[in-house]
Amino acid sequence: MNIVDIKLDDITPYWRNPRDNDETVPALVKSIERYGFRVPLILDRQNTIISGHTRFRAVRELGWDTVPCVIADIDDKKARELRIIDNRIHELTEWNEDELQKELDSIINLSETLNFFEGTLDGVFGIATEDMSMELDVEDVADEEPKEDVLVICPVCMEMTKVIPV
């Protein structure tokens, strides 16, 4: 298996990636800071992400230039299938709640660990949930733009762009 460092600028998120991961990114940023980057992105032959959209967004926030990737040697059709199936397969795994509790109890500095995550894991372990919304504040940006324009962030260059249907 060949892991290659690829520039973030050369990687394209899949525009129809059917996952909402806004709330996952801040937690993953903290995880990478604490545990390092452990699992490479999976890209298709055109460097479009198959698996790792959230990791891609996290390392971009961390200001990385390159990220470790595996290129899957499969055709486009299978790449599209795998993009969905990979996520779905993960969901088939369930927690053994007793074992999980034992594991959590055995983590020496659990509260320190959760503090490190600065609220990004709130709710994840049944702890009080905060509003972790990362919704774009359109109004702030709109001050500099004509009022009628709605702006969104381009998933590729991360710049603000007007919503004009193609």
Place this chain on the structure above:
Amino acid sequence: METTKIKISDLKPYKGNARINDKTVEKLVDAYERYGYVVPIVVDQNNVVVAGHARLKAAQKLGWKEIDCLTSDLSDEKNKEFRVIDNKIQEISEWNDELLVVELRALDYLVSEFDMKIESALTTSFGLDVSEVTDEDIKKSADGFDNVFGDRVDKAQDRIVSICCEHCGTEFGVEAEKVGL
């Protein structure tokens, strides 16, 4: 970051692994046959699995002798945290139902080749019941997919608009409702 091939017999599951992954293993075996093995197992310095218990079991079922692994240089304590937290973080993301249905619809194999194993993994697990729809029903109609998924597809098509980034020219989709269109 470099992987090393490690003998399956030398890899050790973590004793306190709190994950129940029997269903996952079954599907992973199918997936490895169809797509190949693309995500390395992460192990600690003693070859105890940190991430990838299901992947290890799938490889065992397939009778592989060795497998690509990444060795974590973290302390035991940090690996222990990572095992739980990494899995929990992945659960924060949710499916975007509209985009998912559009994407499923675009996967023509569901209509034309209808690989039952993969098909059932997708449709039944997403609660899109096709048990009463036969292969023939779907193949004989170009709209077969619409018949299976019904309103969800129409709804999804209505709600996604393509826009073009002013800066880099990339076309991408946004949910119409979110941007007031």
